Amino acid sequence: QVQLVESGGGLVQAGGSLRLSCVASGRTSSRNVMAWFRQAPGKEREFVARIMWIGLSPEYADSVKGRFTISKDNANNIINLRMNMLKLEDTAVYYCAANGGIFATKEELYDYWGQGTQVTVSS
Secondary structure (H helix, E strand, O other), X not given: OEEEEEEOXXXXXXXXXXXXXXXXXXXXXOOOEEEEEEEOOXXXXXXXXXXXXXXXXXXXXXXXXXXXXXXXXXXXXXXXXXXXXXXXXXXXXXXXXXXXXXXXXXXXXXXXXXXXXXXXXXX
16 A cells, blocks of 8 residues: 655645645555646546656646646655646645556546645635
8 A cells, every 4th residue: 555645735826836745655666656636626637747756757737737847756755746837727636646657647547545735726
């Protein structure tokens, strides 16, 4: 089992920045693919970004490309999501997710999930 705990959400004005963090513990592996998803009110959960502890370059959803940056702290098993130029439509609950090595964007291919952290962007 892999446990994931997110932090860093909050209220920010449009155009502002936030950094989310996800601490992974338990049976983590260098082959894990780590991802961020988000779910806005009334909408389905959607892929935001993904990264591997070792290997392939990060990938992003088109809606956040150029504004969000996913990064990793291998020594401490932390995945960060730096969010710049936030927009009203970025308001959502953000979830950290992990799987055993599938570089995927579909949530059903992720086995482990955090509890989520709320990000609210105001005008």
